[in-house]
Amino acid sequence: MGAFRPGAGQPPRRKECTPETxxxxxxxxxxxxxxxxxxxxxxxxxxxxxxxxxxxxxLKYVPKAEQ
Structure with a gap:
């Protein structure tokens, strides 16, 4: 049950990566x-x-083309 241990998830993101332009x-x-x-x-x-x-x-919704 390693998934339920504290700290077993994804590592915290670095601050330089979080602001998206x-x-x-x-x-x-x-x-x-x-x-x-x-x-x-x-x-x-x-x-x-x-x-x-x-x-x-x-452009929000584009239906699938039938083939």
Missing amino acids: EEGAPPTSDEEKKPIPGAKKLPGPAVNLSEIQNIKSE
Whole structure:
């Protein structure tokens, strides 16, 4: 009955492994964000967020293809 002994489970996770970052997160370092000369700052996001949300809601369930 080794499974019921204290400490017999998975080892605790290291703190450096627990924080997960999003895949699409933009880089925040100053080296990678270089302003383009002559570019204008436009109001609003660069992409249509509602369009992305609609596409994500459609992709939640994908039925199996019958073969």
